[in-house]
Amino acid sequence: MTPIYNYINRRTFLSNTGLSFGSAALLSQLVQAQEGVSTYPGLSGLPHHKPKIKRVVFLCMAGGPSHLETFDFKPQLNKLNGQPMPDSFTNGQPIAQLQGQKLKVQGHLTRFQKHGKSGQFISDYMPYHAKMADDISVIRSMVTEQINHDPAHTFMNTGTAISGRPSMGSWINYGLGSESSDLPGFVVLTSVGGRNPQPIASRQWGSGFLPSEFQGVEFNSSGDPVHYVSNPAGVDRNHQNALIRTIRRLDSQRNKLVDNPEIATRISAYEMAFRMQASVPELTDLSSESQKTLDMYGAKPGDGSFASNCLLARRLLEKGTRFVQLYHRGWDHHGDLDKYMKICCGLTDKPTFALLTDLKQRGLLEDTLVVWGGEFGRTPMFQGKGGAGRDHHIKGFSMWMAGGGIKPGLSHGETDELGYNAVKDVVHVRDFHATLLHLLGINHHRFSKKFQGLDMRLTGVEPAKVIKEILA
Numbered sequence: 001m002t003p004i005y006n007y008i009n010r011r012t013f014l015s016n017t018g019l020s021f022g023s024a025a026l027l028s029q030l031v032q033a034q035e036g037v038s039t040y041p042g043l044s045g046l047p048h049h050k051p052k053i054k055r056v057v058f059l060c061m062a063g064g065p066s067h068l069e070t071f072d073f074k075p076q077l078n079k080l081n082g083q084p085m086p087d088s089f090t091n092g093q094p095i096a097q098l099q100g101q102k103l104k105v106q107g108h109l110t111r112f113q114k115h116g117k118s119g120q121f122i123s124d125y126m127p128y129h130a131k132m133a134d135d136i137s138v139i140r141s142m143v144t145e146q147i148n149h150d151p152a153h154t155f156m157n158t159g160t161a162i163s164g165r166p167s168m169g170s171w172i173n174y175g176l177g178s179e180s181s182d183l184p185g186f187v188v189l190t191s192v193g194g195r196n197p198q199p200i201a202s203r204q205w206g207s208g209f210l211p212s213e214f215q216g217v218e219f220n221s222s223g224d225p226v227h228y229v230s231n232p233a234g235v236d237r238n239h240q241n242a243l244i245r246t247i248r249r250l251d252s253q254r255n256k257l258v259d260n261p262e263i264a265t266r267i268s269a270y271e272m273a274f275r276m277q278a279s280v281p282e283l284t285d286l287s288s289e290s291q292k293t294l295d296m297y298g299a300k301p302g303d304g305s306f307a308s309n310c311l312l313a314r315r316l317l318e319k320g321t322r323f324v325q326l327y328h329r330g331w332d333h334h335g336d337l338d339k340y341m342k343i344c345c346g347l348t349d350k351p352t353f354a355l356l357t358d359l360k361q362r363g364l365l366e367d368t369l370v371v372w373g374g375e376f377g378r379t380p381m382f383q384g385k386g387g388a389g390r391d392h393h394i395k396g397f398s399m400w401m402a403g404g405g406i407k408p409g410l411s412h413g414e415t416d417e418l419g420y421n422a423v424k425d426v427v428h429v430r431d432f433h434a435t436l437l438h439l440l441g442i443n444h445h446r447f448s449k450k451f452q453g454l455d456m457r458l459t460g461v462e463p464a465k466v467i468k469e470i471l472a
Helices: 004-016 021-028 030-035 075-079 127-131 149-158 168-176 237-258 261-284 291-297 306-318 337-361 429-439
Strands: 055-062 112-115 120-123 137-143 186-195 323-331 368-373 397-403 410-412 422-424 449-451 454-456
Touching: 055 149, 055 306, 055 337, 112 127, 127 337, 137 422, 137 429, 168 186, 168 323, 168 429, 186 306, 186 337, 261 306, 291 306, 291 337, 306 323, 306 337, 323 337, 337 368, 368 429
Parallel strands: 055 323, 055 368, 137 410, 186 323
Antiparallel strands: 112 120, 137 397, 368 397, 449 454
């Protein structure tokens, strides 16, 4: 048995040198990292079938964009503008802030026109979306189960309103592994602009009960791209290497004693952090991009905008990141809807078009899935003391997909004549998840992780189906 004073000496040494066990794990892996480390290969037996895509970028319009000012044109809404909302639509239905109030119909606040050979209806708020009408497949019959922002985001990201479950990006990287050895397989970028930007909790990209190496890594819009990746002042690689041999021996001894699988996960995370010290500054340096490309996106390096994040997303996808999620916070339009739709669309419309165009030009779109949408939609009823607004709505809203495996220029599903209820080809959030996994070559029925005695899945235990009608 190892004498107790060995433990004390080791703990004292680590404490006095300012190193936690996590730091020891990092340092013990630096030599291996410099020599090159293989990427996590994914689970044995996956993919279940030939995948259509390799990677996903989810453009999340946080706050809930109005489907009635973007993609879902309802002439009857304009005809009934200002009149009482028919009780047959709203009786017994969940309404976030309008419950118990006198409800009146709010017509469209802008024109809709048909665009492209496909004749897709797209609002005048989104002139750049109009240019890609023949590239996107709009789902106009989405439904979800949570009517407030945070639980609705949780449901969209994890398939359940219960906090602490793995996000879809974590599930995908756990199942399929990473294609990059020096960047995370799951990266999150955020931007702000619009009305009442709701906070986004980091657990929205958490790994839940999966190993923590699969959680999303948030990149910052200013300063260091990733917190705590840069070396402290006065510490360089030579200083780190001077400690490696001693710390490595101590770390090895500790591993033999505790045999804790989470230690391997932590080592992997620190190992990735070390490699990111070199890869991330190069990734986020946009000086190699032409002025033409910067202008196409409307990006200004370092401004933290959705435009710059879209350009960074393309660079991440190029370098092997499997799942990139962009949140633009500002779509919670309870009032002054016209004003804030112009702001939000002004910040996101052109960069979205640029991203899709850029991916297509580089041959990446054919095996990349691009998703656009929020956590829910908005009501056909008026809200707002000033300019017209709309409340949260979960019974029918719009999202779109484009890229590998998706039929371009398609409109799928319908809401009723006022855009309240999804009535044709209804698509639940779980159906969206099942389709996402299917495109990646995963059968959602067969993709699970044992947790607390249950076989847990992204799509849960409720019925979920692949949206075959939108598949190419």
